[in-house]
Amino acid sequence: MTTEPSNPRIEVEHVKKRFGTVEALSDVSLTLEDNEVLGLVGDNGAGKSTFIKTLVGIHQPDEGEIRFNGEPVTIDGPKHARTLGIGTVYQDLALVDELSVAENLFLGRMPVKKLGGVVSVVDKEYMKQEAERILSEHLNIHVDPDTPVEYLSGGERQAVAIGRALVTDPDIVLLDEPTSALSKAAVEHVEELVKQLRASGHSVILIDHNLEEVLSMTDRVAVLFQGRVVDVVDAESVTRDDVVSMMVSGRSAHEDGDDEPLGRQSDATSSSSSTA
Numbered sequence: 001m002t003t004e005p006s007n008p009r010i011e012v013e014h015v016k017k018r019f020g021t022v023e024a025l026s027d028v029s030l031t032l033e034d035n036e037v038l039g040l041v042g043d044n045g046a047g048k049s050t051f052i053k054t055l056v057g058i059h060q061p062d063e064g065e066i067r068f069n070g071e072p073v074t075i076d077g078p079k080h081a082r083t084l085g086i087g088t089v090y091q092d093l094a095l096v097d098e099l100s101v102a103e104n105l106f107l108g109r110m111p112v113k114k115l116g117g118v119v120s121v122v123d124k125e126y127m128k129q130e131a132e133r134i135l136s137e138h139l140n141i142h143v144d145p146d147t148p149v150e151y152l153s154g155g156e157r158q159a160v161a162i163g164r165a166l167v168t169d170p171d172i173v174l175l176d177e178p179t180s181a182l183s184k185a186a187v188e189h190v191e192e193l194v195k196q197l198r199a200s201g202h203s204v205i206l207i208d209h210n211l212e213e214v215l216s217m218t219d220r221v222a223v224l225f226q227g228r229v230v231d232v233v234d235a236e237s238v239t240r241d242d243v244v245s246m247m248v249s250g251r252s253a254h255e256d257g258d259d260e261p262l263g264r265q266s267d268a269t270s271s272s273s274s275t276a
């Protein structure tokens with residue numbers, strides 16, 4: 001279901017990002033509307049993770065502008081992104097193996113309490129209770145919050161990573177492959193979570209190689225090819241085959257067949273900045 005663009009949470013305009021000779025993002029323009037789930041798909045190396053990492057300030061764009069709630073921003077890094085209300089689950093999970101589930105959820109933002117009104121100590125009880133609540137309520141995962149994450153299954157680790165993004169109650173959630181290591185039942189919980197996030201007014205960007213999941217979870221889908229946006233399509237009306245074709249050819253399903261693919265090697269003037 002596509003609604004008229006009205007109140008973008010994030011606007012990315014003409015962003016370029018190079019790594020040496022590789023142009024990972026070539027003139028990317030995209031919007032994330034208020035209360036929408038935007039899918040980001042593309043073949044390996046298309047630029048999806050670079051896009052997410054640029055949004056949270058891990059990478060700085062070489063060119064272009066990012067606006068957040070209408071205001072141009074320079075995002076210094078993940079901490080700054082969190083203060084802007086962006087929660088992120090990275091593809092590599094970024095968990096610390098030897099720390100517990102609760103410690104991973106609250107990494108870098110441990111809650112403190114005053115002992116005797118004077119000495120500040122980490123509030124471990126609160127951390128454990130919150131960790132259990134977030135994981136069971138949102139993800140239906142029941143693990144001992146004291147367990148080091150190195151002992152968890154892949155699916156449980158993924159749930160901890162998602163739970164970690166939810167601790168700060170963000171308005172915008174960026175999910176980079178949130179279901180890649182999950183069982184079918186756990187994937188359904190993530191799908192449910194994404195629906196709940198949207199129902200409660202969040203905006204979500206979802207990267208997922210499973211196109212069925214993307215099409216069922218998102219409102220719009222942006223297709224990337226070699227650093228460019230091929231098209232942004234309505235998830236309800238596009239077919240999986242059309243998305244695959246755009247991912248492989250670098251051409252929009254709506255374009256005539258004679259154009260050059262919109263790849264890094266192409267000299268074709270980009271018509272790829274659709275924000276549909």
Ligand SMILES: Nc1ncnc2c1ncn2[C@@H]1O[C@H](COP(=O)(O)OP(=O)(O)OP(=O)(O)O)[C@@H](O)[C@H]1O
Nearest residue numbers: 019022023024042043044045046047048049050051
């Ligand atoms: N830190 C980096 N240094 C050098 N090159 C990089 C770096 N990060 C990404 N790249 C390159 O930029 C391009 C885009 O990579 P990116 O990880 O964004 O793709 P992706 O769409 O997320 O791929 P995948 O689906 O395989 O995760 C690739 O050619 C990649 O090798």
